[in-house]
Amino acid sequence: MSRAEMGRDEESGEMKRKQLNNEIPSSETRLDRIVFIGRTFEEYMRMFDLDEQALEGRSILDCPAGACSFTAHAGKRGCQVTAADIAYYHDYDKLAMKGLQDIGHAMEHVGLEQDRYLWAEFENVEDLRDERGRALRDCVEDMELHPDRYVPATLPVLPFAAEQFDLTLSAHFLFTYSDRLDGEFHLNTLRELFRVTRQEIRIFPLVDQSGRQSEHLDPLISFADSKGWGAELKAVPYHFQRNANQMLILRKQLK
Numbered sequence: 206m207s208r209a210e211m212g213r214d215e216e217s218g219e220m221k222r223k224q225l226n227n228e229i230p231s232s233e234t235r236l237d238r239i240v241f242i243g244r245t246f247e248e249y250m251r252m253f254d255l256d257e258q259a260l261e262g263r264s265i266l267d268c269p270a271g272a273c274s275f276t277a278h279a280g281k282r283g284c285q286v287t288a289a290d291i292a293y294y295h296d297y298d299k300l301a302m303k304g305l306q307d308i309g310h311a312m313e314h315v316g317l318e319q320d321r322y323l324w325a326e327f328e329n330v331e332d333l334r335d336e337r338g339r340a341l342r343d344c345v346e347d348m349e350l351h352p353d354r355y356v357p358a359t360l361p362v363l364p365f366a367a368e369q370f371d372l373t374l375s376a377h378f379l380f381t382y383s384d385r386l387d388g389e390f391h392l393n394t395l396r397e398l399f400r401v402t403r404q405e406i407r408i409f410p411l412v413d414q415s416g417r418q419s420e421h422l423d424p425l426i427s428f429a430d431s432k433g434w435g436a437e438l439k440a441v442p443y444h445f446q447r448n449a450n451q452m453l454i455l456r457k458q459l460k
């Protein structure tokens with residue numbers, strides 16, 4: 206089955222998950238290798254500097270979406286929205302449990318390194334824990350109600366048709382994991398996001414986990430330029446991790 210055909214496939218999300226599960230090497234998708242954490246819809250709106258009008262009538266991809274509640278809430282507002290992530294090869298109940306464990310570990314870590322964050326978005330670690338829990342609950346509830354919105358995918362390959370989405374959002378993956386994902390992976394992933402996106406891609410943040418601007422940013426901007434995509438660095442109202450308050454907007458240039 207070609208990737209384009211898979212995107213158009215009208216079978217249920219559950220069937221898709223099972224089919225794809227058989228095609229992916231299990232070592233890449235093992236649950237213990239996945240950290241299932243996500244931000245809330247409200248955080249996404251701020252980190253991507255979006256308002257409701259910007260979502261209206263657009264087909265949107267969140268990739269990788271993890272346990273984020275953007276898809277659930279944008280879907281409730283009538284948007285045509287799709288979430289893709291390597292975690293979605295797993296069942297909802299397993300993901301819900303893994304998500305709770307991962308929030309616990311992440312909060313221990315944040316508690317020990319509180320000066321790496323600015324405490325304006327959240328009052329304290331408990332407030333942050335509540336918000337991450339809310340995102341996870343809303344995400345898993347929506348996965349059960351709308352499995353077709355949650356598509357298992359292993360970057361740098363996506364099971365979608367060319368130009369399937371008007372807008373693609375990508376948070377806390379590219380640039381964030383600059384130490385683990387090399388330059389070639391960044392380029393291949395961006396090439397794939399270009400393939401499936403018709404108008405615009407927004408990526409946040411532009412720093413790695415230590416708060417330094419990613420070494421992959423400039424090569425990706427040059428690559429975008431060579432492919433006919435304009436790049437803009439834009440400050441956003443969301444600022445939690447120190448130095449992480451800028452996004453990259455890539456717009457396909459009209460020929």
Ligand SMILES: C[S@@+](CC[C@H](N)C(=O)[O-])C[C@H]1O[C@@H](n2cnc3c(N)ncnc32)[C@H](O)[C@@H]1O
Nearest residue numbers: 243244269270271273290291292359360376377
């Ligand atoms: C830190 S989370 C970010 C989730 C969400 N975008 C957010 O900002 O809250 C990173 C996500 O990348 C997913 N991931 C890691 N490697 C991947 C790959 N090769 N393909 C697709 N998703 C991947 C993980 O499962 C995880 O959900």
